[in-house]
Amino acid sequence: MKTTVRMDDITPDMDWEKFLEFKALLDKHRIRPLIGVVPDNRDENLNRGANKGKEREKIGDFWEYIRALQNEGWVIAMHGFRHVYTQKRGGMFPLNHFSEFAGLAYGQQLAMLEEGKAILESHGIKTDIFMAPAHSYDRNTLKALQKLGFTKMTDGFGSRPYVWKGMRFYPISFRLESSLKKKNGMTTIVIHTNTMGRKDMEKYGAIFEKNQMISYGDYLKEGAAKRSLPCQWAEYCMATAKHILVKMM
Ligand SMILES: [Zn+2]
Structure with missing residues (x-):
């Protein structure tokens, strides 16, 4: 299975030490990931207090650094707006039962x-x-995104990109271990460096060593098939099941 990486929660005050350590791992394996940049972060949980450290100084201007990553071939996604969860809904892909967007009126979104x-x-x-x-x-999020020229989502389950409600979805892994065992298809590993520990770094190092890793830009070049309604129901059920499993752990 071709496997790529997405990194969530990229903000000026994230944990730069962990980010740079993970970046070194990606560089070693020549993987250029997708990064989700929060335009106007107001989520205190994403401020890791590491912004005054040496690593933060090395970075310099946050936006300039992000543009430099883009020039290196990293792909950028807009990760919400302020990353503040005001809604208690899971929407169309209910991995979590809270949201910045799902449940709000179309105009507001x-x-x-x-x-x-x-x-x-x-x-x-x-x-x-x-x-x-x-x-x-939810549906209104997808409608508003399309109105603004967005065409792609990094979400959904499946083994290749698919088209649904006018958007292209690039699936993420449902259960990483079992995804990696499959021979064919593609998937995305979701990474939150802010909360990563030593063991996680080692685990991903081993995964990168053993698997066919690709850059996110190559994942975007893969063709997308139209998704059928039964498949979409299955995805909704899998997301609900994963939500319940995570809660039980
Ligand atoms: Zn996030």
């Missing part, structure tokens, strides 16, 4: 997404890929 996009563009970053905080979005 459109305004938030428009502002997020304008902030990224003011820093010279253009993207048509959306990474929903907590993986939660």
